[in-house]
Amino acid sequence: MYKNNATSLGLANMWVAFVFFAVAALLGLYQVIERMDIIPGLKSPELYFASVSTHGVLMGFVLTTFFVMGFGYYAATTSLKQEIWSSPFAWFGFWLSLLGVLLAAVPLLTGNASVLYTFYPPLKAHPAFYIGAALLVIGSWVWCLQMVMMMRVWKKANPGETVPLVMYGTVANAILWFITSLGVASEILFQLIPWSLGIIDTVDVGLARTLFSWTLHAIVYFWLFPAYIALYTLVPKAAGGYVFSDQMGRVAFILLLVFSVPIGMHHLYMDPFQAAGWKFLHMTGTFMVSVPTLLTGFTVIASLEVAGRLRGGKGLFGWIGALPWNNPIVLAAILALLMLTFGGFGGMINASYSMNAMVHNTQWITGHFHLIFAGTVVIMYFGIAYYLWPKMTGKVLYSTKLALTQLWFWFIGMLVLTLPWHQLGLAGQPRRISSTPYDDLLVQSWIPAEIAMIAGGVILFTAALMLVYNLLKTHGNAQAESNLEVEYAESLHSTVRMPALLNSFGFWVVLIVVYMIASYGYPILQFFMMETFGTVPWSI
């Protein structure tokens, strides 16, 4: 087994991710109960919005960023058989990010950053929230640099060799994150921090929302990438097969990288300050993102079919039953693909400029992103954790049975929570509300779906505790794990030499820059060129 200097760094990152995840899950449970108005003592819009903001920050920014970094460091060292480029610098990035989280936590928990975990003015948070968020982003850039440099060093030492698929995907994600986080970083540094500190009196809301949209969609792919990487490189091997096509994985990663950043304006369909043409352009790009997802769906299912048939599965669907459902990462992958299928259809509706109008700002949207993110993405984080924990800690997984039960709980809980949300959205329930004290008849028709929502929340919270308990017990397990090697899937069809375009990123980065200029250049510049007027005071 290759011993590397990423084990403790990877574990530290992942522990931070999962501890904050458990806190966020508790807040989620509170929110579903509060929202239905069944316990009068719990009613508090202030507390609700502080909770929603903290839940969103912890789940969307903390769980994800730390998990991505931890997985990235460990995957890079184990696949390249190479040390971290600069271990002290990597630790610096970790501590900086953690400092950012702790700094942002103070205003969040004291109700001074109840801005719904977004960066949309005119909602204004305490400066510590924005400074903390900026530190988290800057800390994550350290990780981006480490990943790029590690691949560079490896390529120099192995000229002509193919970068392992797991590393290729990880570097694609690092580049994606760096480029996409520039939008929100600019907004925070040049608009929100000066504004919240009182250095400037006003803020250009249109510019801020446009800059946030730059980040807002691709960030989802930053979260999603580890799930896809595991689906291509860990799951096929764990199932006993091969990755059906290594090249297809690379093409999917590149398409995600190129198409996910310049399409964020689909979050602004209902905003007035961008013209319809730009929104149409971004909508077209948004639909293009479905291509790498479909490629992934096909390749991963084909890989699983190969494994299922090698395990003796016969007939049209017999291979599905032959898969090792008792292996947590394989089960997580199957359940993730199922949720991706449901969520993907919903996503097509959100992406459509015209259909979006029906569901915009309704509970449908909350249902959609919970199904895709908390469903597909997070369940794969669980699967990866169950796979890597024994290798990183050197201890046998405390309970495989508990892990499998937890995954089923998470899957069922997520469906029970999110499918009714889709229905509520179509029935007209708005999102981002703390209670529904209006239109009795309409609100009464929502009750069955809201009861399901609470049931889903309870199941999910239970599952969250099961995960953390299992990981904690594994860490303290006395029984040593015998197989510490991370087994990455080999390709069904080997290649002598990978085409340079599928083994490097230079060309693709240039392409993204050109695409970004084309899709965001004028929409941003217009705010600096057009004549604007201040609000008219009441006294005139």
Added chain:
Amino acid sequence: MLRLIFVFCGVALLVPAANAEPSSAVAFDLPTLKLLKSADPAKGEALAKKSKCAKCHGDDGVSDDPDDVNIAGMSASYAFKQLKDFQAKKRDDKDMYKKTKKLDDSQLADLAAWYATLEPSRPAADRTMTAEVRKLVIHGDPERLLKACSACHGSKGRGGQFDHPALTGQNKTYLVDMMTAFQDGDRTNDIYSRMRYVSEVLTEQEIEALAGYYAADLPEEE
């Protein structure tokens, strides 16, 4: 109606294909990989003696008979897969079936682990690469959708990923026999017809030339 008939015919054609037996039933999942890692070469050596493997494969895994395969230095994962395939009759060989049918997975893994520890055969003749062989080994033939041999078997023929065998130093007659068997459909335990497709596309002369190339040893400077 015509559409219905087309759909029916399509389904009728697809169902037997989907029901077809897989060409091999060895899944290198985590328990199998664990089994191979924990295999005991010493037990494998004892079992090889008891099973009289040397009769065909030589005392040190290098056969005197050019029709038989040299198994010294063969990767444990590849050897294990072949033994499992013989046992499951996925690879047709009566002698090997008899030898393996009563062995359990752990014994097969021990045997594979033992032969993996032995030094591969080093024939005296040095390898020469004709233009024809060079093309096939290094570049393949895109016009025939034929990928390079080195893509799977490594640039020096020492084997590729866990289920791709080393070819260097193998008996030439054996290599010709196997490629011909893949070509004729007599050997079918290559998953997704990877080797069957290659062999079907190769001509008799090319098979001969490639077998000669891989049977010879690598010159020291290579």
